[in-house]
Amino acid sequence: MLTNLQARDVETLIHPYTNLVAVRETGPLILERGKGVWVTDVDGKPYLEGMAGLWCTALGYGNEELVEAAAEQMRKLPFTHIFGGKSHDPAIELAEKLKEMAPVPISKVFFTCSGSEANDTQMKLVWYMNNALGRPKKKKIISRMRAYHGVTIASASLTGLAGNHNDFDLPIAGVRHTTCPHHYRLAEAGESEEDFATRLAADLEALILAEGPETVAAFIAEPVMGAGGVIVPPKTYYPKIQAVLEKYDVFFIADEVICGFGRLGTTFGSEAMEMKPDSISIAKALSSAYQPIGAVMIPEIMYEALLTESAKLGSFGHGYTYSGHPVAAAVAVKTLEIYERESIFERVRAKIPQFAARRAALEDHPLVGEARGAGLVAGIELVADKKTKHQFDPKLGVAAKTVAFCQQEGLILRNVFGDAVTICPPLVISPAEIDELFDRLTRALDRTLDWAVREKLL
Ligand code: PMP
Numbered sequence: 001m002l003t004n005l006q007a008r009d010v011e012t013l014i015h016p017y018t019n020l021v022a023v024r025e026t027g028p029l030i031l032e033r034g035k036g037v038w039v040t041d042v043d044g045k046p047y048l049e050g051m052a053g054l055w056c057t058a059l060g061y062g063n064e065e066l067v068e069a070a071a072e073q074m075r076k077l078p079f080t081h082i083f084g085g086k087s088h089d090p091a092i093e094l095a096e097k098l099k100e101m102a103p104v105p106i107s108k109v110f111f112t113c114s115g116s117e118a119n120d121t122q123m124k125l126v127w128y129m130n131n132a133l134g135r136p137k138k139k140k141i142i143s144r145m146r147a148y149h150g151v152t153i154a155s156a157s158l159t160g161l162a163g164n165h166n167d168f169d170l171p172i173a174g175v176r177h178t179t180c181p182h183h184y185r186l187a188e189a190g191e192s193e194e195d196f197a198t199r200l201a202a203d204l205e206a207l208i209l210a211e212g213p214e215t216v217a218a219f220i221a222e223p224v225m226g227a228g229g230v231i232v233p234p235k236t237y238y239p240k241i242q243a244v245l246e247k248y249d250v251f252f253i254a255d256e257v258i259c260g261f262g263r264l265g266t267t268f269g270s271e272a273m274e275m276k277p278d279s280i281s282i283a284k285a286l287s288s289a290y291q292p293i294g295a296v297m298i299p300e301i302m303y304e305a306l307l308t309e310s311a312k313l314g315s316f317g318h319g320y321t322y323s324g325h326p327v328a329a330a331v332a333v334k335t336l337e338i339y340e341r342e343s344i345f346e347r348v349r350a351k352i353p354q355f356a357a358r359r360a361a362l363e364d365h366p367l368v369g370e371a372r373g374a375g376l377v378a379g380i381e382l383v384a385d386k387k388t389k390h391q392f393d394p395k396l397g398v399a400a401k402t403v404a405f406c407q408q409e410g411l412i413l414r415n416v417f418g419d420a421v422t423i424c425p426p427l428v429i430s431p432a433e434i435d436e437l438f439d440r441l442t443r444a445l446d447r448t449l450d451w452a453v454r455e456k457l458l
Contacts, residue, residue, distance in 0.1 A: 002027040002237025005042060028405065034061025037426045037433055039412070050406075050437050052411045052426045055226055055258045055291035055377070059338060066290045066331055066338075073330035082111075082324045089331035097336050098297060103268040104276055107300040111293065111324035113282035115257035116150025118294040119220070122253050122281055123154045124318060125302060126218045129251075132305035132312075139174055139210055140205070142219045142250070146180040146228030146417065149220060149255055158220055161228065161417065168278035176211065179203045180225070181233035182382070184370045185389070193234035201240035205247075206400050213248040226258040229420035231377025232372055238275045253276045257294070258313075261285035261336075262345035262427050264375035265352050272374065278302070285427075288335045291328035348376055353433065358438040359423075364444050367398075367452070376427060380441075382419040382448070384458060392419055392457065401451060405444035411437060 002010070006027030009138050015023055035058050039049050051057045052058060059066065069230070073090060080088050095109040110125075112118045123141055130138045141158065143149065149158035156164045157171030160180070165171055179200050180186065187196045219241070225231035254277035259269025262285065266272040279302060283294030310316035322328070339345060352375055354438050359378045362371040369383030382399050384392045392398040399415040406413045406421075414422050425437060452458050 003042075004032055007381075022277050027288050032038070036060045036062065037429050040103075045410065047407070047410050047412045048425075048433060048437055048440065050168050050411050050423050050425050050441075052424050053289055054284075055263075055424045056284035058261060058263075058285035058427045059288040059335065059344070060428045063288065063290070063338075066288060066334055069330050069334035070291065070327050073327045078328055080326060081321065083319055088324075090142050090326045090333055091245040091324035094324075094329045094333050094336075097333065098282075098295065100269055101238055101336070102280065102297055103266075103270045104278075105299060106280070106297040107303040108298055110296045110297060110298065111320075112283070113152070113292045113320055113322045113325070113327070113328075115156040115281060116152045116359065117320060118257065118281035118283055118296050119155040119158055119253075119255060120152045121150040121296045121318065122218075122279060123158070125296065125298065125306070126251055126253075127281070128309055128318075129302050129305035130217055132249040132309040135214070137215050138217045140176060140216045141174065142176045142178055142207065142216060142227075143329075144180050144221060145177045146182070146225055146231060147177070147220070147222060147255075148225065148227035149222075169307050176207060178207050180228065180231060181237050182231045183231075183234055184372070196213075197234040197237040200237060204241060205244045208244065208248050208250065211377050216248060218253055219245055220253040220255055221275075222255045222257070223259040223273040223275055224264065224374050224377060226377070226422070227416045228422075228426070229381065229417040230373055230377055230422055232374045233273070238273050242276060251279070251451075253281065255281045257281055257283045258377070258424070259375075261339060262348045263377055263424070265345065284360055286335065287328060287332040290335070291325070291330035291331040292322075293325065293332050344427055351429070351431060352378065354431055355434055358434060362438070362442070364447070365442070366458075367445055367449055373423070376425060376429070378423040380421045380423070382421070392452075394418070396457065398448065398452065398457075402441075402444050402448045405447040406441060409440040409444050411440040411444065413426075413441065 009028055010024050015403050031039050035039050036404050037049055038046050040046050074457045089432050098109050125222035127139055143160055145160040146158040147453040149155045160177045183196050208372040254270050256268050260282045278299050280297045287293045359371045359373050362368045367382045369389055370381045372379050384390045399419040399421050402421050403413050416422055
């Protein structure tokens with residue numbers, strides 16, 4: 001029986017990434033307020049927000065400094081744009097700060113409102129650059145199966161998940177997907193992580209050669225895949241992949257939308273994963289999600305190409321009304337200031353051993369095939385048979401069941417791909433709350449096991 005608010009919801013809203021049939025029956029969980037890592041629903045029930053919303057509220061809820069930064073900027077100048085030679089202080093300050101923090105030499109910053117727009121922009125900039133460099137055929141972009149790069153027409157094409165392509169007539173032309181670096185599922189019998197990484201680099205090289213290196217412009221990768229189920233590549237994967245990219249002059253784009261700003265214990269995920277990208281996409285934790293903002297950070301060689309091409313065309317013809325929105329930029333500046341002042345990333349590093357130990361211990365559970373992760377992000381893959389890694393019938397929605405039990409236990413997690421439950425708490429989670437999160441998840445897994453036994457699924 002739906003509450004009045006739930007009934008009004010299903011009569012009016014289309015929920016993103018939702019089973020639109022099921023939600024009409026169950027109604028949505030309607031949240032009202034938050035403090036720290038906790039959110040409360042309209043009935044006053046508290047939940048530990050184990051996904052930081054959508055991998056984004058890094059500083060948790062109720063941060064008054066961020067509220068004040070937004071209010072102050074709104075009072076001063078709620079909007080002005082940066083088109084046609086205009087600018088404002090928050091955008092300038094934010095771009096300067098990002099250049100300082102970047103893990104590789106960055107020349108300029110372009111602001112967007114989301115991660116999807118950042119990756120869309122990346123694709124356009126690569127095309128634009130290669131036209132300026134006089135190589136108009138070099139335009140294809142290689143992504144990976146199970147990658148997540150967004151949902152606009154271009155970024156959904158880069159995304160390597162069938163659910164983002166089916167019935168949307170995607171991917172668009174010129175996008176290819178290479179092998180996902182998931183050792184647990186994709187390694188051959190007895191294949192070491194090192195050998196697996198070598199094979200994946202060979203797969204990439206074979207794809208580039210088959211397409212023709214003169215047609216391949218860029219490769220895009222998340223340091224650790226998020227929405228694809230939290231896939232952590234083998235240690236030597238990126239150095240081997242990068243050697244191939246360098247050999248064929250393929251531009252390397254890091255999608256740091258989840259891993260950027262401390263998630264893996266380093267400022268950028270690229271540092272933790274030994275990546276040396278040419279350009280970087282960011283969003284989410286850039287403002288701790290208190291305002292929608294993303295960005296693309298580009299190298300000098302790309303900036304020079306933009307200069308050349310826009311001189312020819314009269315103007316650089318790209319930009320969003322809200323590129324560098326002053327309120328979003330002011331909140332992002334404050335967010336970065338808090339990360340630094342409160343040593344948030346250092347404190348993440350101190351919490352990683354406890355988080356990793358609790359994560360790894362889940363592999364003792366009869367339903368858990370792999371409890372993988374890095375930093376403060378994890379993917380818990382449920383299996384019907386641990387020895388054979390046999391999966392449940394996807395129609396059973398076993399991980400979705402676990403997530404529903406978590407919700408009953410007062411814990412918000414997500415099931416994004418297959419039977420993986422993902423965990424990505426606010427970076428400010430305390431050691432006691434980390435224990436609370438894993439205790440509640442363990443209870444939900446036990447309840448899933450009881451259910452699976454009752455339903456004779458094992
Ligand atoms: N890239 C990655 C790695 C992401 O995780 C996401 C969002 N989950 C995006 C891009 C898209 O960002 P947005 O939803 O802000 O468009």
